[in-house]
Amino acid sequence: MSDHGFAFLDGDAKKEIRRALLKAVALPGYIVPFASREMPVARGWGTGGLQITLSIILEQDVLKVIDQGCDGSVNAINIRNFITSVTKVMTTSKTSRASIIQTRHRIPEHELRENQVLVFQVPYPEVLTTVEPDTAQQKQMHADGDYSKLWVLLYEDTSQYGDSRISNRYPVQVNNHFVMDPSPIPKYDIPRMDNCPALQLFGAGREKRMYAIPPYTTVKPLKFDDREFKIEVFPGVCCERCGARDVFFDEVRLGSDRRYFCSDTEFCDKNMEKNDAA
Amino acid sequence: MIADMDLEQLNRNNFRNCLEALARPGNVYQVYPYNHSVIMAMASMLLYPEVTFYQQTEGDWNMIKAITGTTEREAHEADYLFLDVPDKNILQDVKSGNQQNPEFSATLICGCQNLKSGTSVILSGPGVNGRRQTTLPAPVDFLELLAEKNRHFPLGVDLYFLSREHGICALPRTTQVDFL
Amino acid sequence: MSYVAIKGGSDAIQSSIRFFQNSLRQGQVIGDEELQKGLIFSCDRIMGEGALYSETLAAEALRRTGGDLLEAAFYLRAHRSTCKRIGEATQLSGSSMRILRRISSAFKDIEGGQILGPSCDYVIRLFRGLVEEDEGTSLSSGDPVGAGVPSAVDSLRQRDQIVLLENKEEQPFDVSRSFPLPPYPRSALMQVMSRGETGAMLAFAYTSMRGYGDVHPTIGDLRIGYMSVEFIHPFTGNKVKVGDIRVTTCEAIGSFNRDPRDGKLRLATGFGFCLGFNETKAISMSILDMAMHHSGYSVGGMDIAANPEIIIHHVDGIESMGFTNHFKLPHYVTFQADLQVLLKAKEQSDE
Numbered sequence: 001m002s003d004h005g006f007a008f009l010d011g012d013a014k015k016e017i018r019r020a021l022l023k024a025v026a027l028p029g030y031i032v033p034f035a036s037r038e039m040p041v042a043r044g045w046g047t048g049g050l051q052i053t054l055s056i057i058l059e060q061d062v063l064k065v066i067d068q069g070c071d072g073s074v075n076a077i078n079i080r081n082f083i084t085s086v087t088k089v090m091t092t093s094k095t096s097r098a099s100i101i102q103t104r105h106r107i108p109e110h111e112l113r114e115n116q117v118l119v120f121q122v123p124y125p126e127v128l129t130t131v132e133p134d135t136a137q138q139k140q141m142h143a144d145g146d147y148s149k150l151w152v153l154l155y156e157d158t159s160q161y162g163d164s165r166i167s168n169r170y171p172v173q174v175n176n177h178f179v180m181d182p183s184p185i186p187k188y189d190i191p192r193m194d195n196c197p198a199l200q201l202f203g204a205g206r207e208k209r210m211y212a213i214p215p216y217t218t219v220k221p222l223k224f225d226d227r228e229f230k231i232e233v234f235p236g237v238c239c240e241r242c243g244a245r246d247v248f249f250d251e252v253r254l255g256s257d258r259r260y261f262c263s264d265t266e267f268c269d270k271n272m273e274k275n276d277a278a
Numbered sequence: 279m280i281a282d283m284d285l286e287q288l289n290r291n292n293f294r295n296c297l298e299a300l301a302r303p304g305n306v307y308q309v310y311p312y313n314h315s316v317i318m319a320m321a322s323m324l325l326y327p328e329v330t331f332y333q334q335t336e337g338d339w340n341m342i343k344a345i346t347g348t349t350e351r352e353a354h355e356a357d358y359l360f361l362d363v364p365d366k367n368i369l370q371d372v373k374s375g376n377q378q379n380p381e382f383s384a385t386l387i388c389g390c391q392n393l394k395s396g397t398s399v400i401l402s403g404p405g406v407n408g409r410r411q412t413t414l415p416a417p418v419d420f421l422e423l424l425a426e427k428n429r430h431f432p433l434g435v436d437l438y439f440l441s442r443e444h445g446i447c448a449l450p451r452t453t454q455v456d457f458l
Numbered sequence: 459m460s461y462v463a464i465k466g467g468s469d470a471i472q473s474s475i476r477f478f479q480n481s482l483r484q485g486q487v488i489g490d491e492e493l494q495k496g497l498i499f500s501c502d503r504i505m506g507e508g509a510l511y512s513e514t515l516a517a518e519a520l521r522r523t524g525g526d527l528l529e530a531a532f533y534l535r536a537h538r539s540t541c542k543r544i545g546e547a548t549q550l551s552g553s554s555m556r557i558l559r560r561i562s563s564a565f566k567d568i569e570g571g572q573i574l575g576p577s578c579d580y581v582i583r584l585f586r587g588l589v590e591e592d593e594g595t596s597l598s599s600g601d602p603v604g605a606g607v608p609s610a611v612d613s614l615r616q617r618d619q620i621v622l623l624e625n626k627e628e629q630p631f632d633v634s635r636s637f638p639l640p641p642y643p644r645s646a647l648m649q650v651m652s653r654g655e656t657g658a659m660l661a662f663a664y665t666s667m668r669g670y671g672d673v674h675p676t677i678g679d680l681r682i683g684y685m686s687v688e689f690i691h692p693f694t695g696n697k698v699k700v701g702d703i704r705v706t707t708c709e710a711i712g713s714f715n716r717d718p719r720d721g722k723l724r725l726a727t728g729f730g731f732c733l734g735f736n737e738t739k740a741i742s743m744s745i746l747d748m749a750m751h752h753s754g755y756s757v758g759g760m761d762i763a764a765n766p767e768i769i770i771h772h773v774d775g776i777e778s779m780g781f782t783n784h785f786k787l788p789h790y791v792t793f794q795a796d797l798q799v800l801l802k803a804k805e806q807s808d809e
Contacts, residue, residue: 010542011286015326016635018293023381025300026436026450028404032381033637035328038535043780045787058294068790075787077468105791123784134767136640143377162806167795175404175452177431186795199301206777208637214301217404232798250790263791328636379639
């Protein structure tokens, strides 16, 4: 029963996923439908990212898996264990050493480089879902470049609340054409997608879509010209562990006590090493 | 390393290089041949029952059909076209998708002698860090027709050049090609 | 201290899995046959929703999941991803079924007869009395009472009183191999429904019966029984029998309207099919099929069940269960981002 080949999926399944990946790279920001396979982990738990990773991974790859920026979180460990059990690849928590990084909800703080692939797990691939649930309509709106419903939403929010109420999954325009959902990363990570040297791949297993941002591609958040795109800020906060400032933080509340730690745990560990050396 | 690779291993290594080539136009990667042919290796990697192909090259295509379960079609219907040389007449015919489904477009795999000689060009667009000077193994009129096919993004065709020296480089439809 | 709590750790996962498995260990001694025969409707739901006909794996999945049917069906689906598809079976016809039970609510007297067969329809649901033991009978290998019995709806077709659901597709669509795009081919919708979660199918079908739609179905022909699956051997070209499967089929009849093809009045109809014995699901599917393909027949304006976009994306239990449970995963980052947006909006609007 457990006798399957390298990387779990059968050959035809990989070819279908690979077809969609190549189309995705050639069409930056366009969501490519594909015949998503059922994985041994549940839908919504990273089956899209998993299918991409399993279809691109080679024996010589070094894999890093994070969830919420953390290599040690339960879901990251579970996915990493599954991938290594079917591929025997090496794993690492060091961003700089990894050739494939599968992530949920964050982009690592450490700058990515050219020969790295960042694989995002995506719950809602269609950026228009919140304003238009019908698939045929969504396709037509993308074809017409008609993102007016998103602009109206942005306008209404700005007039009522001073800014967009979208806290994560902030819509971005890729290569000045398609508007896409960047997956539930915080706004802090949005500018870091722009002109990134690494290849960024996005997989939504349940919704059966994938998309990509090739390296060195323009990625801009949807915003009015006279408004600033505001990322999350933590004024006066530094990491209680490593002392880092101006990064994305996890907030830990113990009673009335609020404490902050780096959301990217490997980044935090590396700072600790540097502190110890100094 | 190549000799003891099984077919799936060959496919996944070739796919990864193919993906890198498409993501970084102008860069040359390696393809491991299958049955002494890099075109056959690409066919084995890309084809499966749900896609179609057209070919105008030497090679044991009956074997490819048998192991991949793929259907052969006319040039204007095919998802993947395997050609010995960049052929303008075929490029003219191939599908370039529609506005709702731009991925319903053709992918060309063109053979060539090598990737070092040919038309001098400057590439720009997604995957290229700024601008990049290189040569493409296709005549000017072929590249002009390609630019014409790719004028109305997201419609267009994606193209790979495969050399007899086992090199691969790609031109996705997003790449702007300027002649020197 | 609190920082460590954010990390789950491999040990925690392993312990949690062991705890779960240990708590189900009494189930491990239940044999395949007991499960396959004694809990046949559980096994049939698992195979139907798991989209894989294997009684062995269904029993194994049932043991591994402590009887959680959706979770067990998930095991079969995941296993399916690793199986190579050899090809397509030859087309089956409902009339080829070796019938164990067959009823029609449309006509009293039908060719082949009303065959009540094994059913819980008329059971008084009280915990009184004991189950009588009768050696040798079981549904999973019961003796069929009829074969080659035509559908009770055929007589309506012969008299041109009912819509013919024509087959316009050269090849059936396979949603497990290609992604369906709107307008969805009927075969893609049928496949999704046939793999659908029984409860979801029932709920959507129910909406069409009471206000959000206008379906008042009559069951034309409902049957359970056995069918032989055949396959053309790729090398010899001969027909070979792959095996027998238990199935349920249902043809529903709806209200009449003008057939858009030629303007004549005809009754609406719909078809339901699933692996295993599951009458509730087959009836629900026939109602949904009817609702989606005869939406013009409805007088209501709030159809949920008649919208293929709703049905194709919302009846799959493996998908909806997975996504619903994923909310248990950490969402620290997105929630932190939410809080920041809330604080900024409060500054602006509470001023």
